Amino acid sequence: MNLIQQILRAVLFLVLAFFGLVMAFVFMASTALAIGVLYIIARIKGRPFGVKAYWAERRRPTMPPRPGAWSRSGQPARARDVTDIEMREIP
Template structure:
């Protein structure tokens, strides 16, 4: 009886291991597909594809589409601004 139980446990373990292997292969294939798509899109847009290029692009400050959009006005002075709305609750 113990031999049958051990054989069933081993068979169940092998089946679960096989499904785990299949899931890992599907995950790796989908990751490779996604990286391939990102590589093709980057090449079509003329940008380099890589970790260094990605971080360099992310660290660069955003470029304004119109001149003066990101620039602060020269006459702007920081002031204390207080805006309070109070209501009485009965």
């Protein structure tokens, strides 16, 4: 009886492992297909395909920012040093 249970557990484990392998393969194949489609679309439109180009396009503002909207000091955030904490002395 114990031998039959061990065999059934081993068969169940192998079946689950096989389905996990199939699901991983489907996920990898669908990801490769999606990246391929994005690459082809980027080449057709004449844009570079890559993470750097994607983030540069996504970060480009759609509207001009208001003066001082992102910075309290009136300077753009990239023109001054960025720190975690701004300390002020209170008299």
